[in-house]
Amino acid sequence: MTKVPSLHYDRVIKALQRDGWVIVRQKGSHIRLQKHTPEQTLKLTIPAHRPIKRSTLSHILKQARISLNRFQELL
Secondary structure (H helix, E strand, O other): OOOOOOOOOHHHHHHHHOOOEEEEEEEEEEEEEEOOOOEEEEEEEOOOOOOHHHHHHHHHHHHHOHHHHHHHHHO
């Protein structure tokens, strides 16, 4: 079983953008992303931390509906 890595927020955002996520806005140290699907609009808030903790990144991936293997491909 592979563990979620601890990564810099820039790498996380670039990987999510490759999956179709778009930066909507930034307020302070939080960056808001959106992705439109046929059923709904998904929204994420990414903290601008260096690095993003593994547990936080795990929750982000669950909200984004991206598996760990898919995320590692996007990196």
